[in-house]
Amino acid sequence: MSIDAANFDAGQALALAKKTFEIEAAAVLGLAGRVGPEFARVVQAILACRGRVVVMGMGKSGHIGRKIAATLASTGTPAMFVHPAEASHGDLGMIKAVDVVLAISNSGESEELNAILPVLRRLGVPLMAITGGAQSTLAQYADITLDSSVAQEACPLNLAPTASTMAQLAMGDALAVALLDARGFKEEDFARSHPGGALGRKLLTHVSDVMRSGDAIPQVSPGTSFTDLMREMSAKGLGASAVVDDACRVLGIFTDGDLRRLIEKGVDLRASKAGDVMHPNPHTLRAGALAVEAVALMEQQRITSVLVVDEAGVLCGALNTNDLMRAKVI
Structure with a gap:
């Protein structure tokens, strides 16, 4: 679909930008009112993990999952991302019983992800979920579920994952922050995992x-x-x-x-x-x-x-x- 640049409505674009910020901010703030004891239980389960946090998600949730895995790894919690579709074709061998799986899905009904949930249960891998579907298949399989539901997407069609992915990302960041605090993670520790970055140079260079x-x-x-x-x-x-x-x-x-x-x-x-x-x-x-x-x-x-x-x-x-x-x- 194309549009004549001469007919572009700058005012409408600005209004949509502001509306997007308002909707996504409301989605994140909504998490603060719903987060409860289950959040602390997820943090405890990860702290007790002798392996790694294996983050999984499809589509946009997968992109968010990759970022969450990277944030966890850089703040003292060993983590990696495994694509659910690839897991069904061999990558499931990367996951061990000593690991913890953090599965992300807004609906909780992602076919590729749900297809491997029975296998994860047989492996005895603790399953943590971030989902907006409280009654979904993912939530039913999960040992602990974190509610990331949102009232609406920022997309005017209420289709494209926008506010929902923002909520997932915020929940992942909240986990990372809680974990680094519980581990006593310091600036020096962060610098050691970022030796090539500006912060690493500042904290490691004498x-x-x-x-x-x-x-x-x-x-x-x-x-x-x-x-x-x-x-x-x-x-x-x-x-x-x-x-x-x-x-x-x-x-x-x-x-x-x-x-x-x-x-x-x-x-x-x-x-x-x-x-x-x-x-x-x-x-x-x-x-x-x-x-x-x-x-x-x-x-x-x-x-x-x-x-x-x-x-x-x-x-x-x-x-x-x-x-x-x-x-x-x-």
């Missing part, structure tokens, strides 16, 4: 992973001439240099910003020593700190470089915003 060390650290003594100080800064390319004592303990720092401010004041730099122009007692970090802590420190203090020291205040590294950007921490 200062020691991105800092410059050894000869790459710009450093001079307090008695170093201003000319040699500038040579050290230029050679190392950090935009700053540490000023250290004979034991390599940090005394101060001199940065490009300090240079600009001294020039603006008209200070005669040719006769200056590093100890004369340095900023004493600079902000420092430990190598074991998270790289995001370096980001926070730089933002709070409005600086672009920071020195890294050990417990005794001995210089062991340095980094700037460019180092953090290369590591994709910022």
